Amino acid sequence: MSTAAAPVLVAGGTGFVGRRLVAALVEEGRDVRVMTRHPNRYAGPGTAVHGDVAEPATLDPALAGCAAAYYLVHSLGSADFRTRDARAAEAFGVRAARAGVSQLVYLGGLGKDDDRLSDHLRSRREVESLLGVGGVPVTVLRAGIVVGHGGISWEITRQLVEHLPAMVTPRWVRTRTQPIAVADVVRYLLGVLGRPEAAGRVFEIGGPDVLEYAEMLQRVAAIEGRRLPIVPVPLLTPGLSSRWLALVTDVDARAGRNLVDSMVNEVVVTDTSVRDVVPLRPMSYDDAVRAALMERAASR
Template sequence: MRVLVTGATGFVGSNLVDALVDTDHEVTVLTRDRDRYDGPDAVRVVEGNVLEPGSFDDALDVDAAFYLIHSMGAGGDYAERDRRAARNFSEAASAAGVERVIYLGGLGTDRDDLSPHLRSRREVERILGLGDYDLTVLRAAIIIGSGSISFQLIRQLAGRLPVMITPKWVHTECQPIAIRDVIGYLVGVLERPETAGETYEIGGPEVLTYAEILKTTRRHLGSKLRIIPVPVLTPRLSSWWIRFVTDVDPAVARPLIDGVKNSVVVTDTRIQDLIPRDRLSFEAAVAEALQGEPTSPATTKGRIGRLLRGQ
């Protein structure tokens, strides 16, 4: 199948490109700078920017497209940029006759008071849904793997602070998922026509609190972590002190930390019947991520077939 991957230089996109190439799809990648793209030789590289209508039309002569673009971290109003990017892509893909678009969004219940980050993800989902193609949506929480900004934040917090004074969000529930399982589901819905037009929730096999996530990660780093919850410390306040503890871009860290007030747990398990997988446990996903393999793009090639089968 002829497939376009947007956001191909990102954490999920780069892993997905390798998987699609390994499963014999004809892959086109869209990048803002052709000279800086360092992916597989087998892909077709098109230079363009979804914020500039008309600049990426040459990439749309495909059957299906993965939309993995996110402006968070670029400074300014990321929600407005994501809104414009999604609208431009939806209109261009519709005009080009793209049959399917697959979008990776965020977990979270619409009836909850979603964080600005999760509201933006849901808004992008709604805008993409206006197109003349069949949209498939996968919603995920934290993705665990080498190269994940969310996991980088967790790793640095767990690794650099033997004692953490945290807000009550440490008791919020989350259902993290390994990158290998995210890729397996993305490729899986592409290859199953019956998933067109559907929305699915994806997660790992365990529901954990953020305290459990931090403590488990710390244990894999070789020591224990003591957490002291403080009710008056809000997610917004904690996002400010995180900039002094980690080297994650504050423009990225703040929206992610603001989102921890929302429980992000799978409530719709239909995809487990459609695409059965022996999902990686959180313990195993952390160990794999800390080793830097096979979750990094440079080491997945040649092994991605086994990952997709959950082996």
Template structure:
């Protein structure tokens, strides 16, 4: 008989990735969420989505009914100053209901840190939750993880934002605290392999990577892999409170969460036990490979992104300077044309070379000449075929990164830039029987100079890119 697994926290960073892994492995999954509708479009058709809130115990009975193993991936750090009380209450409600439902195993992801070592409130709360869950009478497999490295994780986003935005960084004392960073893929491997453990006594496993480094070391490695040079100035006087305000200004992390993170960083999170190595087949990768994979995954996610969906579903309104997605800035516009998608795409596919860029070609030529002067490829490469494009083709000072016939063309900028740039075209059928063409300029700035570059040329982009889109629309309708 197939045993159903309950997954809590499925809308979070770790939970969302774990859901996909469990689905790929063919497990029977039930996801519990406070807002189930947010999950229904993400999960596989075989995944059950139910309402459940650990702070509303009356919602937990149905969620836990018939469950053999439950993943507890809930943490209230973002709820405000009373997060520790919420953590206790939520864990206790879950434990009581799990006991009544006869749950056999709870797998919980907490945080590393030595008890009694003046632990931060954040880490104390993580440890308390693990103890409270044992009141369920179920086997509790508690993983205490060090810093998790992966595209989208709080730790990774903090590092990325700091390194990319600040050419000069002040390093408080907490930046030197040691840790055993672990890649998200290894965390997921531990979480899934825990399903194979025999039911028995509860255990705590410390999990981390093979390297012992600091947050500063992680920043240095990220900067090296992105080709960035950063000046660091050690300072002894930045308190966690001041540091959190600083983080709130320059990173996507809210200041109150930043403060709790910084307080936690004052505690070493180094693996001191090899129990996980004895009981699991997982062999974690090092920090360099973890960051390389995180960067690679970030790029893959952007390649897969459909801006027509991402911009509308995010609810973000286009404003001066564009819209920020992670470390990238996006400037997008659209136009409707009274032709079928394949006709609209034909005009897009002819762009560059002898056809030109449909608007202000003299400006494109000036940009190409400047690029040549500073050692770039300029516009001299043209294109290999007048009407067809393939992945890898040169296109003036762009290169084709992705192409989907009659739907999408994505170009990667190969001109000299203080960062990385892309130009993306999407074509979709609209309700009027015609097509919608969306054009999106995407920029990943390299530090402060990259941001200054983007915002300085943004007004010109409004002139050039809007004209280009109008030109493409005319070419499509006059074909």
């Protein structure tokens, strides 16, 4: 499953995780294709190629000659995102097989299969299986909240802390999660590329800290030198929570709602087998927060 010389395609290479992955792949000396609907507007590293997962015929030229492809696409901001993502994943998997791709790598979501998963997390599971319909081995990395400048989940966290003197919160603030720095997500994505022992497997990735959402918020407040009293209100439903988020953050309302729906699901690593393939030491939540705040400050 050598991918050292042949091109590697990154679908979703202009997104939050994708653009960081593209830069890291190029730094490693890889021949990287960045799939985008508007290649003429792309000015980053790698080679921009036209492709749209909603138009399967456009995928063939993008995938031609590639040894591997990363799939970092989602439609979380659409009302019918589950249908859109299912169709797109199936088309991509079939076209990748036709092109002779030997490995697909997908970033999915943590959560127990026997839990009542939200539509967002259920969609991630569907995409995992549909990417493999053509027969290409799929390597899945399941993550919880990814901490980094520009990520939707992180922006919700940061803006809640910075915009509110105190928080009246729903019960989901007591849900446990295992956040991970975006830099570590990229390191895991790099680490499984071209590894035979990663083919066709599902791995769980997370940072070293298992925290309730309330703890995450309070740690951000402490790092920023703020006080953030939290008052839980059991009757604040996910629907009301999403409207509340729309009032105090500038994240996309529909994407925010879909993420809030997932916050009732515990997302904690239960299988650490990824360490046998990619033996890295993820940074702590506090360090991930500091890195995200520093990147934001540098970009302003």
